[in-house]
Amino acid sequence: MARLLHLIHSFPPETRGGIEAHLEHLAAAQAAAHEVSVVAGSNAERLSGRWDGNRDLRPEREQAGGVTVLRLPTETEIERFAAGGASANLARFERILDAERPDLLHVHHFAITGPGPVRLAAARGIPVVVSLHDLFTICPLFFRLRDERVLCAEDVTPQTCVECLAHSGGLRPDAVAGPFATRSAAFRDELTAAAAILPLSHSQSQYLRRVPLLAGLTLEPIGFPAAPAPTRGPLELRLPDLPLHVATWGGLVRGKGLHLLVEAATTLPPDSIELHHHGGIIDAAYRAEVEAAAGQVPLTFHGPYAPDDLARRLAHCDLAVHPSLFLETHGYTTDEALRLGLPVLVPDRGAPRERIGRRGRTFRVGDVEDLRRHLTEFVEHPERLLTLRAGEPGELLELREYRGRLDAIYDRARQAPH
Known part of the structure; x- marks a missing residue:
């Protein structure tokens, strides 16, 4: 039995995005054979009105399905820039390392500390595995999506990043330039010190390998487990009608x-x-924008859902469309659509296209006309959706197989000299 410690930006039930859902399932499975703890960020202090960023807080400790969860107050990158790059959470995390004394640290996200956890663990002889769930190590805004529209080139200049960050955080560029340079160098050192760096997909790996800051680092895309199968099986196969x-x-x-x-x-x-x-609804202003743009097209917002409720919600769905502008590193929603037997339409960039097989199609990322072309075809020939539904999806990696690959990485990391 090993003592495993995971670090992530947030954890259920506070939030349940793809990264959080993945770690929830992984940690629960690992807890059958190991002592597993998770350090996660939490917005509870901010939402309660008791937030004081300078106050020294003890982590909130709870138990969830055999996993110990320690929650630290969420700390944003813009706050760290405003403080000259300093992180109050890094000192808190150092105390957790000393108290928990894990045999291995698995970093899923650096958002609540910034760079530093790998260095702190390595100084204590603790091997570290890093999973790169997004682009946060090279972009403080997570996605390298300029103006929330255009993916930055792999070799985008640091000055461009500084201007983008200053605009986003309402800071002066000269106040951002120093901390950003320090951050970039620190993340290079962090990843160099890691025993393994695990991108989620080949699409993400290809992008990262062309980023100058990461040149020479070994990236190991061992795959990523698909979203769990829904409690209800594939949806009923029927000929779609209009609308x-x-x-x-x-x-x-x-x-x-x-x-x-x-x-x-x-x-x-x-x-x-x-x-x-x-x-x-994470961005209420954006919701209002798309509602106004929809005009006479019926657009319904159904609100948050539990994973077990998705099959019921989508019982009458004819087509799943996930038109993301991000460089999607995996895409849990695509897994869920494929598990339910739905045909899917995704961009021609990012990881989802790797798994749709003959169950889906791609359109040019960000291209409304190309997206419209596919929708028009399905409106005029709805029977073609049946053909798509009958197609086989690509390979979906199951959690059991992924754990076998991850265990091999863990064993190698623990056996290496420190």
Whole structure:
């Protein structure tokens, strides 16, 4: 039995995005054979009105399914920049390392500490595995999506990053330049010190390998487990009729591209399509924007959902469309659609396209006209959705197989000299 410690930006039930859901399932499975703890960020202090960023807080400790969860107050990158790059949470995490004394640290996200956890663990002889769930190590705004619209080139200049960060955080560029340079160098050192660096997909690996800051680092894309199978099996196979029921789901932010789907739908014949969004509203102003843009196209926001409720919610869905502008490193929603037997339409960039097989199609990322072309075809020939539904999806990696690959990485890391 090993003592495993995971670090992540947040953890259920406070939030349940793809990263959090993945770690929840992984940690529960590991807890059958190991002593597992999770250090996660929490917004509870801020939401309670008791937040004082300078106060020395003890981590909140709880038990969840055999896993110990320690929650630290969420700390944002913009706050760290405003403080010259300093992180109050890093000292808190150091105390946790000393108290928990793990045999291995698995970092899933650096958002609540910034760079430093790997260095602190390595100084104590603790091997570290890092999973890169997004682009946070090279972009403080997580996704390298300029103006929430355009993916930055792999070799984007540091000055461009500084200007983007200053604009986003309401700071002066000269106040950001120093901390950003320090951050970049620190993350290079962090990843160099890690025993293994695990991107989630080949698409992500290809992008990262062309980033100058990461040159020479060994990236090991061992795959990533698909979203668990729903409690209810595949949805009933039936010939779609009009209006087509098109659904998308996940947290609502501009980068997920709902406005592209809305724009594509507005020029289709009246009463030929209806749009449904399931998930939390992260950006209320963006919701108002897409509602106004929808015009006469029916657009319904159904709100947050529990994973076990997804099959019921999508019982009448004809097509799942996930038009993300992000470089999606995995895409849990695509897994869920494929598990339910739904045909899917995804961009031609990012990890989801790697798994759709013959169950889906791709359109040019960010291209409303190309998206509209596919929707028009399905409106005019709905039977072609049946053909897609009958197609085999690509390979979906199961958690058991992924754990076997991850255990091999863990064993190698623990056996290496420190």
